[in-house]
Amino acid sequence: MLVTNDETAFEQFHLYPTNGLLNDPNGLVFFKGQYHVFYQWNPYACDHKYKEWGHFVSDDLKTWQRVASALKPSLENLDSAGIYSGAAFIHEDRLYLFYTGNVRDEAGHSVKSSQMWAVSDDGIHFEKLGELFPHPEGFTKDVRDPMVWQGKNGHYFLILGAQHDNKIGDIIIYESTDFKTWQYRGSLIEDQLLDVRGYMLECPGFVDVDGRQVLMFSPQGLTPDLKNHRFENIHNTGYVIGRFDEKTARFHVETEFKEVDQGFEFYAPQTMSLLNGRRIMWGWAGMMTPERESAVPTIKSNSWVHVLTVPRELHVNDHNQLTQQPISEILDPEEVDNVENISVGQYRLNITDDWQLQLGQNVTITRQSDTLKLKRRQWEADVVESRQFTGDLDNLLLIVDVDIIEIYTSDGLNVLTSRWF
16 A cells, blocks of 8 residues: 655555554545545644544555545634544535544543534535534543444434443434434443443444444453453454344344454454445554553654554455455465565465464564464563464465554454554
8 A cells, every 4th residue: 555645655555644643543435436534643743632634535445645634623612622533424425524522621631522523525625514412411521433324214323432420331322314403312232232331432333244234342441351362452342243223223232242353453443335335444553551652663763653454345254253354455465385584565374384473573473273373572661462363374364564463364254463663
């Protein structure tokens, strides 16, 4: 993947900021012949004290350009302290962005969140339209990350990540018949998924993949399950498959919650629906502790931090499992039958025996039977951590970039993302 207006290319396959901090992908959409990837961006510092929506555009999903930010905070407005995550929706040939506005007090503490929207005729220049509806009762200020779709009944639905006053996470839903007036319908998931609520559910996404209805979200505050190698990151992202009832505005879960990625930093994914029915997903490869984040080497060397994953095409197999593979537009892997001389590049590993790959001094990837393990020495401390999964390890795909690794099994059931330096 190439960003054409970069003076210096720091990554070969991933989107990244020229300066400042990048986080969640937002508003992924194909509109009037172009692909749009918006993203959370602080262009002024490598921290989270300010947010606007940065903007990439592409004609082919392979070559990208940076264009002017789509949305910036407005002084003395409900988004004065930041334009936070949200989604895009095309309605009557106009592009609408839905986002969360943030307000801080004099001490810099977040005190209010509001759900807002903006509109554009060309996908580049946006007019803000204000607040969508009042803050729902019974919830803390932590209600955010709107996502919108149109149901088969013609109605519009909007979901939000939320935190109840009792500090339990939830996903709430609104409904509209005219795209302007929204009615609160309660919890999308009611009393389901109680074991993965945490204290907050962020970045909900309801998408159709191969005719199956998939609900993704990012819980915060889950207890790590070290025995089963689950929920080991600071925050996690997963999915369930089920059925949405448009009459009751409830999602009925039919599968267990499963993490989308078995690696270290994957978080807050969003998807884009293409005209040919393909569903493509990007994630943020940057969820980490503040101490680790502040020590990321690109901050000191180049004054920027974090990247997006490569775009992944999603499918659901016959066993109701989500599968992921990098999109064909960016793939050109080298077929190899050993792990010697692997550096930055794309590789298809046609190896059926056990092997070990050393990347630099800080990363070791090992295959032993049907278990793949990645060990990484942290850049901020002399500590080795590991992530692993079990699956079909023949014909693995490795995408090794300057500071991020993505590993895919051939069946697409397991993906492991890891930053490395």
